[in-house]
Amino acid sequence: MYAQGLIGADGASDESEEFLAAFQARIDAEEKIEPNDAMPEGYRKTLTRQIAQHAHSEIVGMLPEGNWITRAPTLRRKAALLAKVQDEGGHGLYLYAAAETLGVSREQMTEELLCGKAKYSSIFNYPTPTWADIGTIGWLVDGAAIMNQIPLCRCSFGPYARAMIRVCKEESFHHRQGYEIVMTLAQGTPEQKQMAQDSLDRWWWPSLMMFGPSDSDSVHSEQSMTWKIKRFSNDDLRQKFIDATIPQAEYLGLKVPDPDMRFNEETGHHEHGEIDWDEFWRVVKGGGKMNRDRIADRKKAWDDGAWVREAALAHAEKRRARQEATLEAAE
Numbered sequence: 495m496y497a498q499g500l501i502g503a504d505g506a507s508d509e510s511e512e513f514l515a516a517f518q519a520r521i522d523a524e525e526k527i528e529p530n531d532a533m534p535e536g537y538r539k540t541l542t543r544q545i546a547q548h549a550h551s552e553i554v555g556m557l558p559e560g561n562w563i564t565r566a567p568t569l570r571r572k573a574a575l576l577a578k579v580q581d582e583g584g585h586g587l588y589l590y591a592a593a594e595t596l597g598v599s600r601e602q603m604t605e606e607l608l609c610g611k612a613k614y615s616s617i618f619n620y621p622t623p624t625w626a627d628i629g630t631i632g633w634l635v636d637g638a639a640i641m642n643q644i645p646l647c648r649c650s651f652g653p654y655a656r657a658m659i660r661v662c663k664e665e666s667f668h669h670r671q672g673y674e675i676v677m678t679l680a681q682g683t684p685e686q687k688q689m690a691q692d693s694l695d696r697w698w699w700p701s702l703m704m705f706g707p708s709d710s711d712s713v714h715s716e717q718s719m720t721w722k723i724k725r726f727s728n729d730d731l732r733q734k735f736i737d738a739t740i741p742q743a744e745y746l747g748l749k750v751p752d753p754d755m756r757f758n759e760e761t762g763h764h765e766h767g768e769i770d771w772d773e774f775w776r777v778v779k780g781g782g783k784m785n786r787d788r789i790a791d792r793k794k795a796w797d798d799g800a801w802v803r804e805a806a807l808a809h810a811e812k813r814r815a816r817q818e819a820t821l822e823a824a825e
């Protein structure tokens with residue numbers, strides 16, 4: 495899962511005009527930029543920040559859902575949720591590896607997350623009080639992530655674009671498993687249907703906010719578009735998501751909590767009411783209900799795993815020494 499809206503591009507640089515023009519020509523020709531290629535410092539910094547934030551979001555996103563693995567209502571649900579949470583861990587790993595090709599270490603990225611310097615998708619700072627939230631997260635949050643990530647499969651930076659292809663395939667399974675949970679509840683008893691509706695009420699607006707600030711307030715978005723890191727604006731992606739999701743809600747007999755939502759016959763789009771951006775910025779700045787818990791849980795997992803990392807390194811070191819000894823003996 496991932497929200498791209500907060501990443502501004504670093505446009506300023508002291509590279510020569512010719513260098514920048516040659517780089518832009520490669521981008522315009524839809525060539526992929528690979529880790530060892532020359533690239534403007536701003537391009538490198540923007541991508542490092544964006545991929546790291548994306549990786550953190552995948553990893554932190556495991557927490558609200560992991561919380562429900564032991565309480566899933568059936569064995570089938572539990573197996574699907576376990577697989578989903580494991581996928582998110584895998585997404586985080588591909589992405590940390592992609593960011594490492596740009597010259598930043600995994601330790602550095604993790605430290606920045608734990609000390610509160612690095613951002614992750616603010617959606618994960620909301621609590622998941624009922625089982626219906628697991629369905630709604632798959633349906634809306636993974637659904638929004640897919641809208642964001644499909645265009646990233648064509649991102650100009652090779653390792654990021656390639657990682658996204660597999661990630662998107664897995665996200666579409668997450669989206670379906672979520673929708674199926676909500677569908678079961680919506681077709682169940684009146685209490686179950688109410689549970690699904692309450693959950694939609696909780697997650698609708700945060701999901702729309704996942705696309706980031708409105709285009710008019712989105713700083714440096716243009717540079718990311720020119721570099722073909724980003725292919726669509728925040729508002730365009732949000733609109734695509736709404737147009738895809740409203741018919742799904744209607745099919746379930748659920749209503750999004752927006753009294754101003756209406757279908758515009760002329761444009762063929764669903765128009766939404768005012769988004770509460772004050773709430774968005776409050777959560778982004780660490781004011782989310784679960785902000786402290788999520789980082790504390792992540793820190794605990796990182797600290798508890800320290801011995802595993804040390805043991806793995808010691809094992810790799812021993813193996814290398816043994817291989818070297820064998821090679822020397824053979825010479």
Ligand SMILES: [Fe+2]
Nearest residue numbers: 495552582585
């Ligand atoms: Fe993911």
Ligand SMILES: [Fe+2]
Nearest residue numbers: 495636665668
């Ligand atoms: Fe996902």
